[in-house]
Amino acid sequence: MSKQLHKNFTDDQVKSLFEKYSKGEIKLNYILQILRIKRSRFFELLTKYRNDPDNFSIQYERNTSNYRIGREIEANIIQELKIEKDLIKAKEVPINYYNYSYIKDLLKQKYILNNFLKLFLPSFHSHDYPPGAFFAKKFN
Secondary structure, rough: OOOOHHHHHHHHHHHHHHHHHHHHHHHHHHHHHHHOOOHHHHHHHHHHHHHHOOOOOOOOOOOOOOOOHHHHHHHHHHHHHHHHHHHHHOOOOOOOOOOHHHHHHHHHHHHHOHHHHHOOOHHHOOOOOOOOOOOOOOOO
């Protein structure tokens, strides 16, 4: 069973439980077991229900995506990566390996993306990439 209340129950089911609890027909522990929530969450929802029973809803509405970066930030990253790619491909420049830490520092200095860098760039190292995935060898 999912941990998210809105995926397991409809609004009407939860409203019915709150009505019965308010009338004293069922006990708190029984509702907590059914809904699989803690007391504090139950009383948050109950307060919300009592304030506006007709418009009460447990449905989750996301306004923005969690894993989206701004278009401007993405454009800056792509621009810097293209510059680095051109350097790696240039035969007259003695670059043998690609360094993501350098790009991170460059982006931090040029575009002041501290919040983005804290969230996005550490994820490069959190995945199971094959050995050497972060280093592109120069082709002669």
